[in-house]
Amino acid sequence: KAGVTQTPRYLIKTRGQQVTLSCSPISGHRSVSWYQQTPGQGLQFLFEYFSETQRNKGNFPGRFSGRQFSNSRSEMNVSTLELGDSALYLCASSWSSARSDTQYFGPGTRLTVL
Amino acid sequence: AQSVSQHNHHVILSEAASLELGCNYSYGGTVNLFWYVQYPGQHLQLLLKYFSGDPLVKGIKGFEAEFIKSKFSFNLRKPSVQWSDTAEYFCASRGDDYKLSFGAGTTVTVRA
Numbered sequence: 001k002a003g004v005t006q007t008p009r010y011l012i013k014t015r016g017q018q019v020t021l022s023c024s025p026i027s028g029h030r031s032v033s034w035y036q037q038t039p040g041q042g043l044q045f046l047f048e049y050f051s052e053t054q055r056n057k058g059n060f061p062g063r064f065s066g067r068q069f070s071n072s073r074s075e076m077n078v079s080t081l082e083l084g085d086s087a088l089y090l091c092a093s094s095w096s097s098a099r100s101d102t103q104y105f106g107p108g109t110r111l112t113v114l
Numbered sequence: 115a116q117s118v119s120q121h122n123h124h125v126i127l128s129e130a131a132s133l134e135l136g137c138n139y140s141y142g143g144t145v146n147l148f149w150y151v152q153y154p155g156q157h158l159q160l161l162l163k164y165f166s167g168d169p170l171v172k173g174i175k176g177f178e179a180e181f182i183k184s185k186f187s188f189n190l191r192k193p194s195v196q197w198s199d200t201a202e203y204f205c206a207s208r209g210d211d212y213k214l215s216f217g218a219g220t221t222v223t224v225r226a
Contacts, residue, residue: 043204045214055212056213090157092158097212099210102148103160105157106157
């Protein structure tokens with residue numbers, strides 16, 4: 001079974017631009033979560049989608065948004081990029097949104113904001 | 115909001131030494147606990163998890179963790195490490211808010 005895939009793997013943008021990251025979950029998984037990983041803040045939860053609905057949201061500004069499609073693929077959008085948005089963005093999928101469900105992580109998208 | 119703290123930032127060991135990584139969580143209600151590992155150049159993968167039952171949980175590659183509710187702890191152990199255990203280890207918790215909260219991570223370096 002193929003794992004979680006994320007595209008693109010690397011991205012360079014400038015301040016003020018917007019960016020869209022994509023995540024394809026493991027086949028059959030209906031929940032997708034997004035995380036931001038930085039050296040200073042570590043791994044922080046952004047949001048979770050299940051069956052095209054946002055189920056949960058972390059403490060990030062409204063510039064960070066996402067959506068999930070009927071095939072469970074998910075996209076994350078960051079508008080008006082700031083230097084501090086430079087990070088590794090990780091996507092994780094799970095069978096359901098149950099608390100004990102294991103989340104399987106993708107390789108991440110490395111975003112650099114200049 | 116729940117939080118997870120990992121006691122050690124960087125641990126350096128020799129092969130065959132025993133490993134114990136500390137993890138404490140703040141949430142007082144029902145909680146699910148996880149240990150993830152990130153090997154160099156690879157993505158995060160699950161080592162083990164606890165959600166109920168036996169507080170001693172066994173995972174992959176000889177790792178185990180013990181859930182001690184009274185101490186809010188979920189320490190990871192391995193009796194004898196190998197060079198291939200060099201990685202970053204993350205403890206995580208998921209409480210009633212269903213958000214997965216990670217600790218800062220512990221870098222483990224195993225010297226041959």
